[in-house]
Amino acid sequence: MAKKEYAFYPGCSSQKGASASNYLVSVDSMCKTLDIKMTEIPDWNCCGASISYAEAGELPRLAMNARNFALSEQHLPGQDIVATCAACWLGSRESKERLEHNNTLMDDTNKALKEAGLNLKVIPEVRHMVEVLIEDLGYAELASHVKKPLEGMKIAGYVGCQTNRPFGIQGESFENPMYLDKLIESVGAQATKFDQKVTCCGGALAFSEPDKAQAQIKDIIEAAYDSGAEMLVTPCPLCQANTEVYQGQINKKYGTKFQLPVLYYSQLMVLAYGGSAKDAGLNGQVIRARRLEEFAGK
Amino acid sequence: MADKHAAYICTGCELGTRLDAAALVKTATKDGKIALVREHAFLCSADGVAMIKNDIDNEAVTHVAICACSRRAKTEAFNFPTVAMSRGNLREGVIWIRPDTDEARETTQEMAEDYVRMACAEVKAMKVPEGNQNTGTSKTLLVVGGGMSGMTAAVEASKAGYKVVLVEKTGALGGMAAKLWKRIPNREPFKAPMDNGVADLVAQIDADANIKVYLNAVVAKTAGAPGRFKADIAVESGAVSTEDVGAIIQASGFTPYDVNKLSHLGGGQANVVDQLGLEALAKAANGGPIKRADGKEVKSVVFVQCAGQRDTSGEHLSYCSGHCCATSVKQAMYFKDANPDVDTVVLYTDLRMPGNNEDFYRAAQNKGVIFSKGVVSGVSTSGDGCKVQFKDLILNEDTSADADLVVLATGMVPTTGPDLDALSEANRVAEGSDEKAAVAKEQVIQMMSTSVLNLDYRQGPDMPQFKHGFNDSHFICFPYETRRTAIYAAGPTRRPMDIAQATEDATGAAMKAIQAMENAGLGKAAHPRAGDLSFPTARLEGCTQCKRCTVECPFGAIDEDEKRFPLFNESRCRRCGTCMGACPVRVISFENYSVNTVGAQIKAVDIPDEFSEKPRVLILACENDAYPALDMAGMNRNEYDPFMRVIPVRCLGSVNTIWITDALNSGFDGVMLMGCKHGDQYQCHFVKGSELGRYRMSKVYDTLKGMNLETERLMDLEVAITDVDTLPKKINEYAAKIQEMGMSPFKGL
Amino acid sequence: MSDMNQQMSAKYKNNFLKEIEEQAEMGEWVKMCMQCGVCSGSCPTNFHPGWEHPPQELFMMIRAGKRDEVLDSQSMWMCVSCYNCYVRCPRKVPITHIMHGIAEYAYRIGRAPKNQPTLHLSQTFWNNATKTGRVNEVQLTQSLYFKDGIMDGIKKAMAMQDVALGLVKAGRLNVMEAIGGGHKCKDIKGIHAMLAKAKELENQRKGRAA
Numbered sequence A: 001m002a003k004k005e006y007a008f009y010p011g012c013s014s015q016k017g018a019s020a021s022n023y024l025v026s027v028d029s030m031c032k033t034l035d036i037k038m039t040e041i042p043d044w045n046c047c048g049a050s051i052s053y054a055e056a057g058e059l060p061r062l063a064m065n066a067r068n069f070a071l072s073e074q075h076l077p078g079q080d081i082v083a084t085c086a087a088c089w090l091g092s093r094e095s096k097e098r099l100e101h102n103n104t105l106m107d108d109t110n111k112a113l114k115e116a117g118l119n120l121k122v123i124p125e126v127r128h129m130v131e132v133l134i135e136d137l138g139y140a141e142l143a144s145h146v147k148k149p150l151e152g153m154k155i156a157g158y159v160g161c162q163t164n165r166p167f168g169i170q171g172e173s174f175e176n177p178m179y180l181d182k183l184i185e186s187v188g189a190q191a192t193k194f195d196q197k198v199t200c201c202g203g204a205l206a207f208s209e210p211d212k213a214q215a216q217i218k219d220i221i222e223a224a225y226d227s228g229a230e231m232l233v234t235p236c237p238l239c240q241a242n243t244e245v246y247q248g249q250i251n252k253k254y255g256t257k258f259q260l261p262v263l264y265y266s267q268l269m270v271l272a273y274g275g276s277a278k279d280a281g282l283n284g285q286v287i288r289a290r291r292l293e294e295f296a297g298k
Numbered sequence B: 001m002a003d004k005h006a007a008y009i010c011t012g013c014e015l016g017t018r019l020d021a022a023a024l025v026k027t028a029t030k031d032g033k034i035a036l037v038r039e040h041a042f043l044c045s046a047d048g049v050a051m052i053k054n055d056i057d058n059e060a061v062t063h064v065a066i067c068a069c070s071r072r073a074k075t076e077a078f079n080f081p082t083v084a085m086s087r088g089n090l091r092e093g094v095i096w097i098r099p100d101t102d103e104a105r106e107t108t109q110e111m112a113e114d115y116v117r118m119a120c121a122e123v124k125a126m127k128v129p130e131g132n133q134n135t136g137t138s139k140t141l142l143v144v145g146g147g148m149s150g151m152t153a154a155v156e157a158s159k160a161g162y163k164v165v166l167v168e169k170t171g172a173l174g175g176m177a178a179k180l181w182k183r184i185p186n187r188e189p190f191k192a193p194m195d196n197g198v199a200d201l202v203a204q205i206d207a208d209a210n211i212k213v214y215l216n217a218v219v220a221k222t223a224g225a226p227g228r229f230k231a232d233i234a235v236e237s238g239a240v241s242t243e244d245v246g247a248i249i250q251a252s253g254f255t256p257y258d259v260n261k262l263s264h265l266g267g268g269q270a271n272v273v274d275q276l277g278l279e280a281l282a283k284a285a286n287g288g289p290i291k292r293a294d295g296k297e298v299k300s301v302v303f304v305q306c307a308g309q310r311d312t313s314g315e316h317l318s319y320c321s322g323h324c325c326a327t328s329v330k331q332a333m334y335f336k337d338a339n340p341d342v343d344t345v346v347l348y349t350d351l352r353m354p355g356n357n358e359d360f361y362r363a364a365q366n367k368g369v370i371f372s373k374g375v376v377s378g379v380s381t382s383g384d385g386c387k388v389q390f391k392d393l394i395l396n397e398d399t400s401a402d403a404d405l406v407v408l409a410t411g412m413v414p415t416t417g418p419d420l421d422a423l424s425e426a427n428r429v430a431e432g433s434d435e436k437a438a439v440a441k442e443q444v445i446q447m448m449s450t451s452v453l454n455l456d457y458r459q460g461p462d463m464p465q466f467k468h469g470f471n472d473s474h475f476i477c478f479p480y481e482t483r484r485t486a487i488y489a490a491g492p493t494r495r496p497m498d499i500a501q502a503t504e505d506a507t508g509a510a511m512k513a514i515q516a517m518e519n520a521g522l523g524k525a526a527h528p529r530a531g532d533l534s535f536p537t538a539r540l541e542g543c544t545q546c547k548r549c550t551v552e553c554p555f556g557a558i559d560e561d562e563k564r565f566p567l568f569n570e571s572r573c574r575r576c577g578t579c580m581g582a583c584p585v586r587v588i589s590f591e592n593y594s595v596n597t598v599g600a601q602i603k604a605v606d607i608p609d610e611f612s613e614k615p616r617v618l619i620l621a622c623e624n625d626a627y628p629a630l631d632m633a634g635m636n637r638n639e640y641d642p643f644m645r646v647i648p649v650r651c652l653g654s655v656n657t658i659w660i661t662d663a664l665n666s667g668f669d670g671v672m673l674m675g676c677k678h679g680d681q682y683q684c685h686f687v688k689g690s691e692l693g694r695y696r697m698s699k700v701y702d703t704l705k706g707m708n709l710e711t712e713r714l715m716d717l718e719v720a721i722t723d724v725d726t727l728p729k730k731i732n733e734y735a736a737k738i739q740e741m742g743m744s745p746f747k748g749l
Numbered sequence C: 001m002s003d004m005n006q007q008m009s010a011k012y013k014n015n016f017l018k019e020i021e022e023q024a025e026m027g028e029w030v031k032m033c034m035q036c037g038v039c040s041g042s043c044p045t046n047f048h049p050g051w052e053h054p055p056q057e058l059f060m061m062i063r064a065g066k067r068d069e070v071l072d073s074q075s076m077w078m079c080v081s082c083y084n085c086y087v088r089c090p091r092k093v094p095i096t097h098i099m100h101g102i103a104e105y106a107y108r109i110g111r112a113p114k115n116q117p118t119l120h121l122s123q124t125f126w127n128n129a130t131k132t133g134r135v136n137e138v139q140l141t142q143s144l145y146f147k148d149g150i151m152d153g154i155k156k157a158m159a160m161q162d163v164a165l166g167l168v169k170a171g172r173l174n175v176m177e178a179i180g181g182g183h184k185c186k187d188i189k190g191i192h193a194m195l196a197k198a199k200e201l202e203n204q205r206k207g208r209a210a
């Protein structure tokens, strides 16, 4: 039997062929090593993300998240829901809080759920993958599986917004959370002193207000280089995508020469645990992480 | 009984290993000319103390020089009240501030020997203080003012077992607080206005046999001194009774700033009131909808904060009265609680809601009170109400708001009686016989009519004021200490404050007053030399009647007798020595602190000749801040120059210029004065002492020039007790400067 | 101006604060702002041109009854949901949600600025996500680029071409999705019924005609 069991909420971007598919690949193999069993919530739906606020309104978004809760409780009773995406986690957690604190909203939500043949009584805990790693396993346990420490690699831990605010990881500060640095160090790499670790990547506005978002992304990448980092690592799919895929555009606009690989923490862990480049989803990088590819090949 | 001197050299605390004790014994015997000199390995131990005690009891020793640690250490062990005692500071003052190295050994020893000589010389010039015989033993407290502060002081003193005479000008107790519909909350959950609490206090006072209340009464005259004041209390009906009291609390409160002076904010208009005006409307409404004077129900109200306060033009009050933000919040709630639909807008520049008032503020926001950051430029009549013109500071635009009623948050003007300087100036002009004199006479009469205490003191009828007409009380370090001993100011007469603060203030003042009465009864000084038995006396044969002492005494302790000689009121005296420092003919002294006790120490220092490369610098250090700072520097082993010789003084004010000229004449290369900060942010324990001392010293620079000496040979340093690390550095810098200047030409003359 | 706008304006007369309190998500918090400015100083979008009115100012404008200026403003549409202000506000005002709430309300009553790109993104995203229950990233991207017509879309797509190509090469943009394949929920019907009900209930609660 697996050590830990969770109801898995992968979210839209982690699906096969979607923008964070490499995240999913690496999480899969990481969980195997750590003996974590993740069962996908049957027929889960989109969380709505923050950006849907204008079109969706409040109750429809709550209903979407409530549907996931109800499905999870129905099929995987008693299990915590685990999300890998920061936005999914935040959207679900926010919904949970609001429903638990507001009876009118809860009643209305159940009326809506009824239309989909569901009913919500207990809302499971909603957690981010990182919380599972840190709180349920602990840094020591994570480090104990390391076969090939990522020695000598300098990595900037980019926490971003939504895994950090407004909920964040228990015990961490909003202004200078340390957990990602600690994760980097527990796989044997060196976390650089990176002063833009909680700066916003522009979020969804990378689409609607590209100039403003790219100005922010530029600051982030620049600071990572300044800190001496050779790559960026993040826990959030939107952070990952925004900081990685727009580097070319920024280079064009600002004349910079950015070429900084951006990875997920889970990819580092898979490699340190002895996994292959494929297990780690390194083929999913838009900016190739050559140093890691070489490392995996050794 | 003949004087018999004894000196004790301690060799404990490493003194024995760092210093040559035998040589110190010799110094005390030969240079100090002390009959009985003893060495002890642990002087402050029971055994050491018993040895001294035995000498006092069985060897008839009357004067004791203890050469060991600082006078601030081991005061319980070295407590011999029947003899005169000096302390040579060999530990904090010598071995702890010098390195334990071979090169330093010689100069360290010289330092120690000088301190032994100084202790011996000092004690020989001392007498045992006899204590003030002129004491009074009244333990009744007079409280002037029957508002929240006064009532609280009375009740608290009574609870502590003291009798109280409470004098109130109007026909009822309660003061300003009684005019409030409700007060700002002072307890959990800080969310709603509370009962003003006046009825409660009045009932307590009515039921209290210890408290005697005079209504419609004023203090017509206050004579005497702590422990034996005589207060004439004049009642409106004409009756005057005299009460014997030991201490006084002035809780004379405040009046609101005259709203008519604020015509630019609508002051004087029918629908513009000040905060007290609104309280009256709220009282009349009694919880129902609040109506204007013309009977119209108020549907919209604008509060204008800082009305005529924090004013930079110089026309109105320049200070913040502290309570008015919370008061407006409270008053806005009056409206919202009676009718949530009333538009209530508070226009502020900074909302000052310290402490739990923050919760109160939040509660008001929750009730829908609107707060806007804006500066009001005008209030005009508009239709049936007012139009308030203001600049919105957040939106950065000029705009306006309509209101049925405008409330101006005006400030507190303290009731403190005439300004003593203005009064004495008017008195001076009134002496003449010209037209101006006639006007001045009128002024004097007018000013005297506002007196609160009518003190029969040479220095004027009331307590000195500090800024803005508030009573001077030691606001940085000792907030209750005024400049009239055993008279304490409490409440808004001292500084602006709200009811909660005034209640606390009054309680503190009551405790201080009790302490002062008790000390006065024992002939002891009050703060900061609490318990001191010495007091100043003047050798009147030598007095030139220059009046320096009567003028300079910061506490108004000295009157004049019929022959115009200074007349000391010992129990008013705080023992600062300012009079002693001031006296040009040096006829004022304390038994244990005098021109001689210090002068003898200065002379006792051994001055090496010009070619020795061993300069000598005299440090006169205030015992309240600078001397402790030097001791602490020693505790931290912060080293300083070995050529310094430190003598503690009671206050810079007590420094007589003769000490400086004597020191320089006898070959000292420099003199450093260390005293507390003076001026608006003063920290001097004696309020004016360091200022007066410094003023006096400024005259010495001319003398230096006359002696053909560099003015840098006299150095005035402001020192706070916290300067533990910086002070040694400053001393060393000065030492370097002296080295640079070269030796004084006066050596060996 | 739309009927809805007039209807609401009439309903709340001059009390815009009350309108926001009742209509915008978390609007009841606006009155609790103490104008300290921490939010404005924390907002990343404030550092780049674009913030006409930072949150503090918007809240003050609401209290000052500046209905038109607030509802027509671009400002709340600039919020990137970074929650910086939210965690720093000393009064614990849920600023991020209020920003969204005001924007949403402005949109509902037809006051959102014309061609507001973030609004368009929000609409496209939600419609995309709720069509099948899950987001179809290719279709999402397409509709985003082609919102201003074919020509503009091609221009934008050309500009973004390297971005898209990079993703395709990395296996992270599945072109199959464009032609109807891709991910979807099984109970699409249930989801649609649920959302219709939710919308109806929300309109009812806020007194907005459907």
Ligand code: SF4
Binding pocket: B536, B552, B553, B554, B555, B556, B557, B558, B568, B572, B573, B574, B575, B576, B577, B578, B579, B580
């Ligand atoms: S100046 Fe000081 S020592 Fe002299 S009488 Fe006044 S309080 Fe006493």
Ligand code: SF4
Binding pocket: B538, B542, B543, B544, B545, B546, B547, B548, B549, B550, B566, B579, B582, B583, B584, B585, B586, B587, B588
């Ligand atoms: S200062 Fe000295 S000389 Fe002058 S009045 Fe006082 S005691 Fe007399």
Ligand code: SF4
Binding pocket: C032, C033, C034, C035, C036, C037, C038, C039, C040, C055, C056, C059, C085, C088, C089, C090, C091, C092, C093, C095
């Ligand atoms: S941080 Fe909070 S209290 Fe401060 S201005 Fe912004 S919303 Fe208002």
Ligand code: SF4
Binding pocket: C039, C042, C043, C044, C045, C055, C078, C079, C080, C081, C082, C083, C084, C085, C086, C095, C096, C099
């Ligand atoms: S959540 Fe929105 S309003 Fe708040 S700081 Fe971030 S972008 Fe600005």
